[in-house]
Amino acid sequence: MELLAGKVAIITGSGRGIGAAAARLFAQHGASVIVSDLDPTPAQAVAAAITSSGGTASVVAGDVTERDFPQRLVEAALDQYGTIDIIVNNAGYTWDGVLHTMSDEQWEAMLMVHNTAPFRIIRAAAPYLRSTAKQEIQASGAATARKIINVSSTSGVYGNAGQANYATAKAGVVGLTKTLAKEWGRFNIQTNALCYGFINTRLTTDKAGGETIEREGKQIKLGVPETLIAGLTMLHPMGRPGTPEEAAGPMVFLASALSNYVNGEILEVTGGFSV
Numbered sequence: 001m002e003l004l005a006g007k008v009a010i011i012t013g014s015g016r017g018i019g020a021a022a023a024r025l026f027a028q029h030g031a032s033v034i035v036s037d038l039d040p041t042p043a044q045a046v047a048a049a050i051t052s053s054g055g056t057a058s059v060v061a062g063d064v065t066e067r068d069f070p071q072r073l074v075e076a077a078l079d080q081y082g083t084i085d086i087i088v089n090n091a092g093y094t095w096d097g098v099l100h101t102m103s104d105e106q107w108e109a110m111l112m113v114h115n116t117a118p119f120r121i122i123r124a125a126a127p128y129l130r131s132t133a134k135q136e137i138q139a140s141g142a143a144t145a146r147k148i149i150n151v152s153s154t155s156g157v158y159g160n161a162g163q164a165n166y167a168t169a170k171a172g173v174v175g176l177t178k179t180l181a182k183e184w185g186r187f188n189i190q191t192n193a194l195c196y197g198f199i200n201t202r203l204t205t206d207k208a209g210g211e212t213i214e215r216e217g218k219q220i221k222l223g224v225p226e227t228l229i230a231g232l233t234m235l236h237p238m239g240r241p242g243t244p245e246e247a248a249g250p251m252v253f254l255a256s257a258l259s260n261y262v263n264g265e266i267l268e269v270t271g272g273f274s275v
């Protein structure tokens with residue numbers, strides 16, 4: 001069964017990890033996907049894999065924190081597919097450190113990528129989404145359901161030592177989500193957030209592995225200490241992190257008609273870790 005047949009989805013940060021798994025799963029469910037990422041090479045690989053297995057995808061590479069990028073992203077989706085049904089604000093990373101040594105740059109980078117960028121992307125899509133819904137309501141009495149999905153974290157809901165910047169930003173995602181749910185519910189646009197706990201991506205692998213993200217000429221180390229991974233695994237009710245594919249499943253639910261009366265929710269996808 002295709003849950004997203006005929007839908008057009010923008011997924012930021014879909015060159016890797018959870019976003020890439022979501023792009024593949026959305027396409028399997030019939031959506032045309034805009035694969036958007038800071039890094040063009042992995043984004044192109046994700047889109048190529050989708051198209052070679054019969055799906056529809058195209059790449060809009062760029063940095064979500066660049067001021068003109070949100071408009072470019074929205075225009076590209078409308079130019080290529082003529083509509084936007086689903087926006088997934090997934091792009092993000094961590095820049096950990098204890099609060100007393102955290103720089104302003106480190107703090108502001110997290111608010112910029114997790115709060116300001118999603119806000120600007122949603123705002124850039126607002127004229128299209130709102131006017132289309134109004135026209136549909138005028139023509140037939142009801143607007144097509146459309147979806148905004150924001151990605152939060154257990155750090156944003158429960159806090160996490162070493163992540164004052166990330167936790168604050170991911171808590172901001174919750175506020176953004178609930179507010180938009182209240183503002184746009186009447187346009188039949190459901191806004192929800194996914195709150196992940198421990199999903200196996202480069203953000204949660206051993207820091208000693210040397211994964212980095214380049215930001216403003218700096219190589220920022222990603223990952224967590226091996227001892228933390230061992231501790232989390234031991235305490236986890238399922239005894240393991242989730243896979244990106246398992247993280248993408250509930251995203252399809254929130255993107256599909258199955259969630260047409262789910263609005264303003266923060267769905268925790270933690271394998272029971274947050275219970």
Ligand SMILES: NC(=O)c1ccc[n+]([C@@H]2O[C@H](COP(=O)([O-])OP(=O)(O)OC[C@H]3O[C@@H](n4cnc5c(N)ncnc54)[C@H](O)[C@@H]3O)[C@@H](O)[C@H]2O)c1
Pocket residue numbers: 012013014015016017018019036037038039062063064065090091092093094113151152153154195196197198199200201202203204
């Ligand atoms: N992995 C987890 O356990 C976990 C837990 C909670 C929340 N999250 C959130 O899930 C989302 C996806 O993370 P992931 O674990 O798949 O990490 P990932 O590093 O595997 O994928 C994130 C992608 O986002 C892209 N990206 C980062 N900054 C960007 C920018 N400024 N512009 C455009 N693209 C950018 C990266 O290039 C990367 O391809 C993030 O928002 C993250 O904070 C992850």
